[in-house]
Amino acid sequence: MEIIITLIKAAITFGTVIMYGSVGEILTEKSGNLNLGVPGTMYMGGIASLASAFFYERACESSGVAPSTALLILIPFLSAFLFAAFGGLIYSFLTITLRANQNVTGLTLTIFGAGLANFFGGSLNKLAGGVGQISVSQTSRAFSASLFSFLPLPDILMRTLFNYGFLVYLAIVVAVAAHFFLNKTNAGLNLRAVGENPATADAAGVNVTRHKYLATCIGTGISGLGGLFYTLDYIGGTWANDGRIETLGWLAVALVIFATWKPLRSLWSSYLFGLLYWVPQLSQNIKRRPQSLFMMLPYVVTILVLIFVSLRKKKENQPPESLGLAYFREER
């Protein structure tokens, strides 16, 4: 029993990180931009949240003021979103305005973001005292405080479903909101048209450039929240230069395919990926060796989905038609 509870918790928290990453990337890809810089933007979100939290806590400490919970949350939250969106802005400027190759630009963004984050992460560790790890305990506590602790529910439900920080629930809200936005609003329709057929969208009076910029920047901002959640909640407000965010970022890219570019599908499949990732690690019945083979599962399953989708050729499950291509109205 205990092991199942642990597993569910692991799957949900892990799934939350990649849900932010993938929902953000879905928005981006719906505009026709294949951003392989997701790991980079998640890194940027993570480090911005940590750095801002660190400086805010230190400022409070030195001036002797007790930090306000609202600011403890708001400052890292906005920093993460905006800094990650800044990564998206670089990507947008290069691929949309300057029409650089999307794959190469995205990969560069991943290198850049990872470098930037680990550079500042290492420096923060040094600033924090050099020996140990940096820790922003107050911020971390504010982020991981249970949102629903007041609910009078059985212990088991509380522990598996209602004992997380608000970011876990916000991820669900964001995924549902993205679904609503894409499928039920005029702006969402316009955005999808841009990703499918920019020339058509353009002829219909939709500002292609603006939609691509906005979708990419907001999308990367949301991906950045994955980095924020990972840094301040999942690993408890510290920095580890272990490449984990990069792994999670690529999983998020995989998840976009797995979810066939649908935010709601990304919602449940994030948790599924979390399960697939943690079952082998938490199960005592699986030895260490085959563990790594089990850890392939999310990727193998994604490939199978990819193959299955191309086999079935169902239009609604295909990638946005102009994914990866730049648009130039006067192209002849």
Place this chain on the structure above:
Amino acid sequence: MLRIQKRTNMLLWQRWITRLAAIVLALVINAVIIFALTKLNPLKVYGSMFEGVFGTPLILWDTIRRVSMLLCIGVGLAPAFKMKFWNIGAEGQILVGGIAAAACMIYLGNLPNALLLVVMFVLAAAAGGLWGFVPAIAKARLNTNETLFTLMMNYIAIQLTSFFVTFWETPQGSGKVGIINPNTYKGWFPQLFGQRYMLNLIIALVLVVLVFLYLRYTKQGYEIAVVGESHNTAKYAGISVQAVTVRTVTISGAICGIAGFIAVAGQGHTISTSTAGGRGFIAIIVAWLAKFNTFFMILISLLIVFLEKGAEEIASNFNINNDLSKVLMGIILFFILGSEFFINYKLALSKAENA
């Protein structure tokens, strides 16, 4: 009103001047960053980068080792990219090549070294080729998105590597394979002309020449160019798009597998999940910026290794974090990528006089 127009008439030297200007601009920005972090004269810092890249024969050979590696992968990617097949699975292809090489070192340690190296070479190429073959066949048969497929193959390769690491780990429980054959040097590259990394360089340069000739002068190279331009034209010319896709990407994967062989036999003498170390991704940028010309790749690889090693030098001299190199490299690459725009397009003032 500012208007963007396609440009078709830029000469080769003008292109390279444009790119050079982008690099210089990026170096200026990097200088500002370096100054902000170290408060030192950026020119002096850049000078110390040169030291760290070319300073002594030992350092120089380390630079050569890294360039060879990057070059080998970039050259491997060229055929696939020329065919407009976005193979971003080099990372995985290197790893499986490395696994094959390491397996040979472990299990075939009693073969004569020359023969062992040949076996390693062949098996590593075969493993890398297989890793290219799988997504290629899916692309050929089902038109699966190869960018996403090859990306996933990387992570399968990483998990496969960690599986083999637990399998071969010495000592038990360390989670590392450790140096393989530390006493017999079986499966290690021999020293040539007294240099440890000479063979790495030779293999890379041979591949540069071979792939260049392959793409430029062979029938298969011609087929790759046609398929890359238009599948319809290829069909019209009696070229089987499916067969060429599979063959080309398998070759591409095989060369990346050879890079894995070099990584194991020619430098690390071990295998781990970081054997590829992101080189597979950086090489994509190398191949793209060189426009698939393998000789240009030498220059671009050198530039990237220069930045990387140079930044490491700054980091250790001025006690800053090593990851700075990635930041500086990222900025330079952003500028080079952006500069392509000014090569392909020009900005013109529109004369429209709408009264």
Place this chain on the structure above:
Amino acid sequence: MENPVVNDYAVRMLNITKTFGTTVANKNVSLDIKKGEILSLLGENGSGKTTLMNMLSGIYFPDSGSILVDGKSAHIRSPKDAHDLKIGMIHQHFKLVDVFTAAENAKLGMRASLKSARAEIKKICERYHFSVDPDKKVYEMSVSEKQTLEIVKALYRGADVLILDEPTAVLTPQETDALFDVMREMKKDGKSIVIITHKLNEVLAISDRVAILRKGEFVGEIETEKADVQTLSDMMVGRSVSLNIDRPEVKDKSVRLVVKNLSVKDNLGVLRLDDVAFTAYSGEILGIAGITGSGQKELLEAIAGLIPTASGSSMIYIDPRTGKEEDLKKYDAEQIRALGISLAFVPEDRLGMGLVGSMNIPDNMLLRSYKEGKFGLVDQKKPLDLAKKVVSELDVVAPNLNTPVRKLSGGNVQKVLVGRELASSPSLMMAAYAVRGLDINTSYAIYRLLNERKLNGGAVIYVGEDLDVLLELCDRILVLCGGRVSGIVDGRTAKKEQVGLMMTGSQCESAETEAAN
């Protein structure tokens, strides 16, 4: 009291110039569109009609010149500006999102609920007798449905000026008539309509006024009532056209290709060719006539071994030297070449199929023969010689041999392609729309080359769209309709009306519904 200024013009374009790189697409063009009229914009392919109209729809912005909409100066910088000025354009390549429904496509870029869009579409359909299902996805629609949707979309978006770019190219005659009825209805409602076309009969049938462009320049306008085919074509091509195409007679003909029961399905399982049968002789040009999309493309590609054919089909090729018979059905393009069958094919899509745009002329010469090189290498010398030969013999204008063919003009691109295909003295030569978009001189050069091949014992199959040309050039004409052969006529005796009827007549109505894409 205000003085109402009567303004007869919906749109006035004054001295418009537009260039792309070194190509001048429009030079100093002035054009007026009156309110409540149907204006034909006539010109050959490449005369700048579409470019000119794209400057009204906001796709392009003029280099110089000015535009007045409803008497007021207008800066149309984007399609949105055009929309705000109530100008709508139906492009030749439909601007529809495949995975969207009709209603979603109609309201794209507008602030409207899906519900109101559906209702509005229904209303428009009733007004003009369209049938459009607002919830049908575009990828499930036929071409004519898509076109109808485009018109509904433009009306829904409130266009007062509607531009239609070659709207009849993909329509059956019945559909064309229905479209013309709709256009007349819209005219009654006071809308201005511009129809871009190069079909003279349509111009005469539908429009009030005709404006003619030639090589990017405005050559004149004329009231339709005062115009006839002769004056229009004179204005269009710049001189009186007497289509004096040679048709030499060859005495001893022999059977070269016997096609029987040829059926082809596309990858969606739709029958594109249905039980086609004919014989092609040496010393003869066999013309293929039909509305675009009647199976011409599939016919040639099936013979060339580029697409699979249904079982039961047979295409027997008789080798002129050995008399040996080979069923081409069994082979793909590569094997046909390996068998030594000299078959040449000039496809419709020159740069997308016949040539590699980014390669230079010699490398393009290699396309059909690169496998002949030794030791796995491509021969460098032969293609260079051939390139030089083609360039000099066909007067190809190119800066130098190393210029990527993409940068050549349309006529020169076609000369490179035809030159390569003729180089092997093919015993079977197929050409699709070989003069589309070419100037008169180049067109005649192409006809001459085809005739030479015929005189030298080749069997030529020529797919064309201009019936006048087919009737003057070809010995026999096979008429396709909806994937079926509706008849084969003698080019010397057949009448244009007769062929036109076979293209559209009752012989093949059943097949038409099946095969219409």
